[in-house]
Amino acid sequence: MQTERTPTPGNRTVDVQRLIDDHPFSAWQWVVFALCFFVVLLDGFDTAAIGYIAPSLIKEWGVTKPMLAPVLSAALFGLAAGALLSGPVADRLGRKRVLTATVLIFGVATLASAFATDIVQLSALRFVTGLGLGAAMPSAVTLMSEYCPGSRRATLTNLMFCGFPLGAAFGGFLAAWMIPQWGWQSVLVLGGVVPLVLTLALLLWLPESVRFMVTRRQPVERIRATLARIAGEQVQGIARFTMTETRVVTNERGGLAQVLARPYRLGTLMLWAAYFMGLVIFYALINWMPLLFKEAGIEPRTATLISALFPLGGVGAVFFGWLMDRVEPNRIVALGFALTAVAVWAIGQLVGNVGALVVGVFLAGVLMNTAQSSLPALAAGFYPTNARATGVAWMLGIGRFGGILGSLLVAQLSAMHAGIGTVFAVLAVPALIAAVALWIKRDADRFADDGEASAGGALAH
Numbered sequence: 511m512q513t514e515r516t517p518t519p520g521n522r523t524v525d526v527q528r529l530i531d532d533h534p535f536s537a538w539q540w541v542v543f544a545l546c547f548f549v550v551l552l553d554g555f556d557t558a559a560i561g562y563i564a565p566s567l568i569k570e571w572g573v574t575k576p577m578l579a580p581v582l583s584a585a586l587f588g589l590a591a592g593a594l595l596s597g598p599v600a601d602r603l604g605r606k607r608v609l610t611a612t613v614l615i616f617g618v619a620t621l622a623s624a625f626a627t628d629i630v631q632l633s634a635l636r637f638v639t640g641l642g643l644g645a646a647m648p649s650a651v652t653l654m655s656e657y658c659p660g661s662r663r664a665t666l667t668n669l670m671f672c673g674f675p676l677g678a679a680f681g682g683f684l685a686a687w688m689i690p691q692w693g694w695q696s697v698l699v700l701g702g703v704v705p706l707v708l709t710l711a712l713l714l715w716l717p718e719s720v721r722f723m724v725t726r727r728q729p730v731e732r733i734r735a736t737l738a739r740i741a742g743e744q745v746q747g748i749a750r751f752t753m754t755e756t757r758v759v760t761n762e763r764g765g766l767a768q769v770l771a772r773p774y775r776l777g778t779l780m781l782w783a784a785y786f787m788g789l790v791i792f793y794a795l796i797n798w799m800p801l802l803f804k805e806a807g808i809e810p811r812t813a814t815l816i817s818a819l820f821p822l823g824g825v826g827a828v829f830f831g832w833l834m835d836r837v838e839p840n841r842i843v844a845l846g847f848a849l850t851a852v853a854v855w856a857i858g859q860l861v862g863n864v865g866a867l868v869v870g871v872f873l874a875g876v877l878m879n880t881a882q883s884s885l886p887a888l889a890a891g892f893y894p895t896n897a898r899a900t901g902v903a904w905m906l907g908i909g910r911f912g913g914i915l916g917s918l919l920v921a922q923l924s925a926m927h928a929g930i931g932t933v934f935a936v937l938a939v940p941a942l943i944a945a946v947a948l949w950i951k952r953d954a955d956r957f958a959d960d961g962e963a964s965a966g967g968a969l970a971h
Contacts, residue, residue, distance in 0.1 A: 523750045526720050526733070529741055531659045535666075538739040542657050543666065545716050546650040547673045548708055549613055553643050553650075554677025556620050556701045560585060560636060561796075562685035566694035573629060580633040583914065586793075588640020590910035596645030597903025598765040600652065601896060604726075605719045608899075609649035610712045613705050616642025621702025624695040644910065647674075648886070648903035655890035656719040656898070661835060667887035668831030675821045675879055682818065721895045724753040755894045768897035769904060777954030778901065780947040781889050784847070785909030787940035787947070788882040791854060794916035794937055795820055795878075799871075802920075806861045806930050816864075819872040826880035831887060839888055840955065844948035846881030851941035853877050858934030878941070888948075892955065912940075 564578055592612070600608040619639040626632040651667060658666045681697070688696045723733050730751060737745045759768070769778050799820065803813035833842045853874035860867045886902055893901035916937075923933050 523752055524745070524748050525752050525754055526724055526737065527660065527753060529737060529745075530657065530720075531661065533741050535659065535662070536740050539657055541715055542717065543654060543670060545708075545712060546654040547670045549609065549646055549650045549712075550671060550673035551677035551680075552613075552701070552705050552708065553616075553647055554674035554679075555681040556616060556639060556677075556705075557585065557589070557643055557674075558678035558681050559620070559685070559697055559701050562682055563689070563694035563697055566689055567632075570694070571628070577629060581629060581636055583917075584633040584636040585640035585643070586910055586914050588637040588642075589644035589913075590640075590907045592641040592644025592646075593648055593903045593907030593910065594644075595641075597648055597900035597907075600649050600899035600903070601765050604722055605649050605653040605656075605899060606712070606716050607718075609646060609653060610709060610716070612642045612645035612649065613712060614642075614709045616640075616646065617702050617705030617709060619702075620698055620705065624698035624702065644907065645903075648899055648906050651886040651890055651902050652899040653716075653719050655887065656721045656895070663891060664834035664839060664884070664887045665828065665831035667890060668827040668834075668884055671883045671886055672827055674883070678821050679818070719895075721753055724751055725895050753895065759894050759896065765897060765900045766904070769893065769901045774893065774897075774901075774954070777892055777951045778904075780951040780954065781885065781892070781901075781905045782908040783947040784843075784944040784951075785882070785885050785905045786912035786915075787944040788847070788878070788885065789909045789912035790916040790919065790940040791850070791878060791937050792882060792916065793913035794920045795854075795874075797917050798920040798924075802930055802933060803861070803867075808861070808864065808867075812864065816868055816871050819868065820875035821879065822872070822875060826876045827883035830880050830884045834884065834887065838952070839884075839891065840948045840952045843881050843884045843888055844945045846877055846884065847941045847945035847948065850874065850877040850881055851938040851945070854941060855935050855938040858931035861930055881941075881944070 560581060564582070567573060567578065567581075596608055596612065616639050619635050619642060623632060623635040623639065626635055651671065654670050655663055655667045681701075684700070685697045688700070717736050717739075720733060720736050723736070730749065733751050734745050734748060737751075768774065795817075799817040800810075800813045803816060804810050808816070830842060830846060833839075853870065857867070857870050857874055860870045885905065889902045889905045890898055919936070920933060923936060928936075
């Protein structure tokens with residue numbers, strides 16, 4: 511569907527994505543970016559919060575590490591359930607509604623967790639927190655990607671997603687300062703109050719996705735008012751907005767039926783496999799690396815500090831996003847996972863040299879988190895608008911089970927008395943599987959790519 515490159519008031523029809531592509535990234539779009547970034551930042555903070563307060567719970571409540579297992583796993587199951595449920599809802603009701611509601615949910619649940627008095631209460635509240643966290647992430651990724659110019663989509667989406675590792679790491683520094691002064695409850699109070707404030711900001715300033723509004727044929731006046739914040743007066747007088755999909759639309763209802771339709775089925779399964787395998791590695795190392803290093807003879811404080819370097823590597827996703835906007839993105843992320851396999855294996859060979867181990871853990875963290883953090887942007891670009899939230903959400907949701915498996919895998923290897931070199935060699939295998947899966951996905955993109963010929967010319971009335 512052809513339109514002029516620069517819309518003017520005399521135009522009768524304008525393609526919304528072309529309008530976004532043809533204008534500089536506006537201050538208002540940066541506001542959308544900031545709001546989504548803070549959602550993901552708080553997601554990282556609240557996801558990691560339980561790990562920071564666990565030692566205090568053991569001391570204050572007189573519980574053992576095994577007794578904390580339900581608390582630690584409850585949020586993971588909630589994260590999976592929240593992601594799986596939220597995607598189809600966001601594709602039907604809108605990204606803003608789901609995102610705002612879920613930030614409110616995890617804010618209230620985290621705040622309530624500060625007043626829990628036993629393991630059962632805390633486990634239940636962590637599950638509810640996980641529901642909100644798991645649902646918020648895919649909606650934020652989807653909304654952000656739909657306000658990005660096509661040429662910068664992966665860069666900006668990956669930059670936004672960097673909020674997650676930054677939130678997790680920043681939470682550790684805050685917890686170390688707050689817990690000695692105000693107790694473990696203070697971490698959860700902060701993790702609950704800030705999302706409640708953010709909920710008000712989302713209600714006031716966050717727009718609905720303009721692409722979603724077009725697919726749902728919402729009033730043209732509403733779409734015009736939204737796009738005026740990007741293109742100013744140039745949208746005045748436009749009578750009709752269209753959207754040309756570059757991906758095959760096989761089912762107007764979208765959702766899971768679209769995600770699992772024949773043109774997308776193979777790519778969907780490969781995305782699920784890659785994200786699942788990535789979280790096997792991430793949670794295995796986050797949960798077990800300090801203990802593995804201690805058992806290898808490294809002083810406990812040193813082991814903890816070295817392990818803390820691993821999640822900081824996620825900021826490398828910005829560079830990968832830049833590459834993904836310029837080179838075939840599946841190859842870039844597949845290469846990241848292949849290099850991750852080498853780096854994770856190398857950690858097990860470097861334990862005897864603390865200096866080399868510091869470099870090895872940080873490098874593995876950069877590669878692992880960069881590749882993993884690039885997958886949501888890859889998924890957002892793979893699906894059409896009517897199934898984008900579902901596609902991203904189900905990839906994230908299925909992947910959460912990989913996190914559960916990762917923790918169990920290292921526990922089983924420890925029970926088998928596997929050496930540290932063997933443990934890290936085994937953990938390198940999932941990265942290789944993820945790399946192969948993304949290489950296979952390249953073929954799936956050819957089936958899903960419909961150029962400009964799909965049923966994307968949905969009109970807004």
